Amino acid sequence: MIKISILYPNTPNSRFDMAYYLEQHMPLSISLLSAHPDFQSVSVEQGLSGVMPGSPPTYSVMCHFLFTSIESFIAAFMPHAAQLQADIANYTDVEPIIQFNQVLVSQ
Amino acid sequence: MIKISILYPNTPNSRFDMAYYLEQHMPLSISLLSAHPDFQSVSVEQGLSGVMPGSPPTYSVMCHFLFTSIESFIAAFMPHAAQLQADIANYTDVEPIIQFNQVLVSQ
Numbered sequence: 001m002i003k004i005s006i007l008y009p010n011t012p013n014s015r016f017d018m019a020y021y022l023e024q025h026m027p028l029s030i031s032l033l034s035a036h037p038d039f040q041s042v043s044v045e046q047g048l049s050g051v052m053p054g055s056p057p058t059y060s061v062m063c064h065f066l067f068t069s070i071e072s073f074i075a076a077f078m079p080h081a082a083q084l085q086a087d088i089a090n091y092t093d094v095e096p097i098i099q100f101n102q103v104l105v106s107q
Numbered sequence: 108m109i110k111i112s113i114l115y116p117n118t119p120n121s122r123f124d125m126a127y128y129l130e131q132h133m134p135l136s137i138s139l140l141s142a143h144p145d146f147q148s149v150s151v152e153q154g155l156s157g158v159m160p161g162s163p164p165t166y167s168v169m170c171h172f173l174f175t176s177i178e179s180f181i182a183a184f185m186p187h188a189a190q191l192q193a194d195i196a197n198y199t200d201v202e203p204i205i206q207f208n209q210v211l212v213s214q
Contacts, residue, residue, distance in 0.1 A: 043214075051206070057206040070155070100155045103151075105133060105137075107148060
């Protein structure tokens with residue numbers, strides 16, 4: 001199982017429109033990507049704090065997609081890449097960190 | 108639902124003993140934390156690459172615990188904090204980024 005993680009840095013003065021992200025971008029993204037048969041699941045989290053209470057979280061938002069393989073994610077994403085990437089500017093001005101991960105433990 | 112994310116930066120020359128982590132640290136950590144009734148799930152992933160094929164991942168390893176609340180995680184973790192934190196030096200020399208997240212989407 002492969003997890004694609006999209007991490008939005010919580011930088012000073014950065015903009016993140018959570019309403020647009022949750023009500024427009026993610027429903028579109030989930031609708032397009034979950035149509036692929038190898039889509040497994042998706043999660044979205046809002047950063048609350050760092051390890052110390054009240055400290056700022058490193059990431060304002062994290063999003064994780066589970067697919068059976070990198071190839072299947074690429075196949076699901078590429079037909080919609082231009083549309084989804086163009087939409088990012090509508091909710092944030094930060095560049096997300098994206099990485100592919102191998103799931104080793106899930107219980 | 109709350110997700111506690113522990114992200115190990117993939118820095119040049121950093122050390123991460125994956126065998127020790129998977130065979131010693133995580134089984135201990137899961138055994139201790141999952142004993143709490145508010146423990147929900149845990150996942151561990153190994154970074155494969157950044158968004159460009161062959162580029163290094165930002166994080167070598169990510170670990171995520173799901174609990175019903177921050178308070179229940181703290182209650183589960185604090186009795187074992189010293190033991191678990193002392194064990195970190197046995198598998199890595201990087202300081203993990205830890206943050207608390209509110210789960211907004213899970214499907």
